[in-house]
Amino acid sequence: MMKETIHEQPSQLHAVTDEATAHLTKVIPERPIMIPGIDSLLRMELLPRLRHDVQVRYEGSIDKQGFNADWDWWLYKEGKEWVIFDVDGPGCIYNLVQHRYPDSEEPTFFFYFDGEEQPRFQLRHSEFGQKAPLIAPLADQYMGPDDHGRGPIRVVRSFVPMPFARSCRITTDIRLKGAAKGDGGWGHVMYHTYTSAIGIHTFTGQEDYSELLNQWRAVGDDPKPEVEGKTVALEQLQLEAGQSTTLLQQSEQGSIVSIKARWHHDSTLEIPRSLLHDIWIVAHWDSHEQPDVECPLGAFFGNELGYNRIGILSHGQRQDGQWYHYLPMPYWSAAHIRLENRGANAVEFAQWEIRYTTLNESLYPQHDTGYFRTSTYYPLQATHGADSIIGRITGRGHLVAGQVTAFARTPGIISCEGDVRVYIDGNATPQVESDGSESWVNYGWGFPTPPEMNPATAYDGLPDNPWSMVRLCSGDCYPFRKELIFGIEAGEYNNQYLRHSGILFYYGQDEEGMVLTDELDVGNSASEGIHTYHTQGSRGYYTLESSYEGDADDVLITDKGHETEGWSQFTVSVSPDHSGVRLRRRSDQITGRQRAMVYVDDQLVQERSWYVADRNPYKRWLEDEFDIPIAYTAGKEQLTIRLEYVQEGESRVWNEFYYWIYSLK
CATH class of the missing domain: 2.60.120.1390 (Protein of unknown function DUF2961)
Structure with a gap:
């Protein structure tokens, strides 16, 4: 018979006392100046x-x-x-x-x-x-x-x-x-x-x-507060094939406010589509050897195809023909922005304009601010039976926008059914998905009525094929501490021949923001012994062969794990200078609503329980995570974790196969 060991009922989970809140305020470093919402x-x-x-x-x-x-x-x-x-x-x-x-x-x-x-x-x-x-x-x-x-x-x-x-x-x-x-x-x-x-x-x-x-309601205007600054303007700019020219050269700290351009003063003229692919904008911040920004003109201004004018809050093309890009770009010692003509023909622009301002160090402290960067441009190509990886980013930061374009073999074919899938920090389960690429940009049933736009998303193209979509992730940015991989299926389940291209915009720093400091392999007696793993209310061990959701859902993985109606406990190591701890668990998601209370050195984490409401009885492997606030771990190099199962709905046990322990920086 299971011994009752759960100390808190679910209704008591969030009874955070004033003392606890005060303790959190003292221990947690000052939050960013942006409040959620x-x-x-x-x-x-x-x-x-x-x-x-x-x-x-x-x-x-x-x-x-x-x-x-x-x-x-x-x-x-x-x-x-x-x-x-x-x-x-x-x-x-x-x-x-x-x-x-x-x-x-x-x-x-x-x-x-x-x-x-x-x-x-x-x-x-x-x-x-x-x-x-x-x-x-x-x-x-x-x-x-x-x-x-x-x-x-x-x-x-x-x-x-x-x-x-x-x-x-x-x-x-x-x-x-x-x-x-x-x-x-x-x-x-x-x-x-x-x-x-x-x-x-x-x-x-x-x-x-x-x-x-x-x-x-003012898409096309700069959404940021107006600031004092300087403007560099170039008129009738000509670029020969293979030529590059500098748009801005600065040897002091500052921040780019906006970048604008016109191909021609007559906005009724059709833009040569080769211009969108052959002309690249390249930027280096603070004398970095590798470009921070390296992007074709069309993608930089939000439309690789250029059939119609589209624009969102951050970047696009106004009805008067002017291109605009308003994402802020701070730098601390230098900025070099240039245009490169990578095509075979000379081009001429009516105007380029870059506005910049003095760096506000209280707004952009260097240790706490990311450089504006692009992922390596993904050139138009087809993958076979696997997701097209539009971008792979390393370091720490957050994705704020993405551009994806697709071509099918024949006109009119519905080519939008592929899901967007985003993997973050090595987690085998995608943290972001979409039921079709069109849902990622908040439309539906393909891209049958281009052009379409709202302030955060837009798409251009011909009905269903080809298409190009752009999404701004300003509120729901995608933070990462080690790595972000952004992929998209080719067709319903990677069963179509599609050529994709695209790029990601993000803010980042090179240094990683988390480090793996321990691992517990449940079901492995040596690993359990090292981590003093023990449990009460055990339902025993079992072996599962299954796959994860996502691109690798045809790859079978076999692992041995444990399930309990009571609690499990283990001791792990963390870095002495951590700023928080992340637990990652491999679990069997055959049933949903798995919940456990988390204790750290016998102290209940009051902010939340470890809870997953979803389920998948087919692709049963899941990697889910629990972040422990620094208030419970500060100054420690060793933690004793206890997970106490709470019955919810269909769930009958808490199961666990593997734990990864990350120290956050």
């Missing part, structure tokens, strides 16, 4: 600041068998409602998308915050963009075409930030399922999780987003 969207000048204790996550309608049936979106049923999102601990929702046939039964979405039993906010599918504070263009609707009887489809989206200090659940009054007429279940939530709730104010539904709305 509206600040992270409104204050684009803060994008270069490195994110501390932040992770990006996704929940949505991904086919659990790895194919293209990405239309069933629910986690479990609670009473009369279907739960589609369930997260414990501090966080913030930044993006919600759902596709639905207008003649289908209309769902109502209910939002529960911080353990509330009654929803704090609710809205119907048809109210996106119309019910405050989910007002256009922060929230909006896209109506797809009839598309030979397949449509129309209504895609609702929201970029309204919804922070929460303790927990969040989203439910619907009907089940979101199916792809047939009368159904429509596709959807996702993109969100951040935070180690600490300090500074977070839970969403009320009464927030004043007027300033943010005004910013989003």
